[in-house]
Amino acid sequence: MADESDGIEEAFEGQLRIAVTAAGRVGEVIARAREEAARRAQARSEQATRELASRFEAEKRAARVELGNVYRSDWWEKATPDQIGGALTTARAWGNEDPEAIRAEGRIRDELRTRYGVDVDNTGADPAAVQAAVEAEQARRQSETERQRIATEQxxxxxxxxxxxxxxxxxxxxxxxxxxxxxxxxxxxxxxxxxxxxxxxxxxxxxxxxxxxSSERRERDANKLEQQGVGKEAVSAKMAADVSQAKxxxxxxxxxxxxxxxxxxxxxxxxxxxxxxxxx
Structure with a gap:
């Protein structure tokens, strides 16, 4: 029974190290993407800048609510590696703009070190597993963003x-x-x-x-098909049919x-x- 318990703990910590390392990278990508979006909006118009700033402010408030969990002992007792990684992603994504995010990341670092002996800056996670986790999380977020865009357009x-x-x-x-x-x-x-x-x-x-x-929608569809392994000629034919038939x-x-x-x-x-x- 002791061996089985030790195996579970090792598996948990292994997943945690991967999740934490991937979370840091994804959070930094999100932060850079938000900064780039702000620059593009500013280049377009004052209205676009205001609308984007309003959206970011709402997202920041939601992030603060999410990060409130990291100060609760009962949350840490039940949190999965994915949940811990998600909290770290959020903290890292807002660290350049919100002092509350910096404080939350500090708490996450302390809890990880105390509870699991994990150093956020040197987790020792397998690089290949981390890269796979980063790609999976980016794909998930891209899919969620696409669903939100479609819902908004509808x-x-x-x-x-x-x-x-x-x-x-x-x-x-x-x-x-x-x-x-x-x-x-x-x-x-x-x-x-x-x-x-x-x-x-x-x-x-x-x-x-x-x-x-729209051309933007067709471009997204074409990129998605190419990512799925569809040949460029087949994608071009599909887009041509789409243009001629879609009304x-x-x-x-x-x-x-x-x-x-x-x-x-x-x-x-x-x-x-x-x-x-x-x-x-």
Missing amino acids: AEAVELSRQADEADRAAEASRDTAENAPEENEREQAQAQAEREQNRAEATREKVEPLHD PATEAVKAQQRQGAKARPNRSRSPKVQRTELGR
């Missing part, structure tokens, strides 16, 4: 579609007014309003299309809108004149 597309539908309804109401208003100036104003609302609907739907089909649902809606507009009778004539002609 939410934006839904909102834009709602706005476009709203403009469609407003345009239809104005067209009805233009058809039935007794005064010519009312009809003209309503017709002009209908055209403005229809233009707004189409312009809004055009904003949805890049969210569905968002909004394109069908716009086509229906155009057909409906063409089929609609001329409303410039007065309803009174139409009734008079019918009575002849």
Whole structure:
């Protein structure tokens, strides 16, 4: 029984050394990526800089909540190597910007040294295993980032579609007014309003299309296929087919809108004149 227990402890410590070493590297990569993102945003516009700073501030608050665990003894008693590595990754990722992250990393270092005899700066972990862990964690984070991006784009597309539908309804109401208003100036104003609302609907739907089909999205898909071992010629063929075939649902809606507009009778004539002609 003692031998079995010793084997479990050795396996745990081996995993911990790998996780801790990989965590340090991944955390530094995240910190550099955030700094690069901040530089790119600043180069684009003040608004982009503000939006990114707001997002980073929210992420920093979440990181502080996560790092609060490292001060709790009960957390350390149950923490897995992956959880400990995750905490160290977070601390290292924010160490250049948040004193709380530096303090949390100090606590992690103390706990690792006291509880497991692990020196963060010299874990003795197998380099190949560490590299594999780093690559796996980076892939996981990239996948999570991609899922978040897709979710954000989908939410934006839904909102834009709602706005476009709203403009469609407003345009239809104005067209009805233009058809039935007794005064010519009312009809003209309503017709002009209908055209403005229809233009707004189409312009809004055009904003949805890049969210569905864009060069950036195709580039990401191509890179992913190449990483999976698909040949470049096959990837190129797939992307060419994608460009020629991929059309968002909004394109069908716009086509229906155009057909409906063409089929609609001329409303410039007065309803009174139409009734008079019918009575002849």
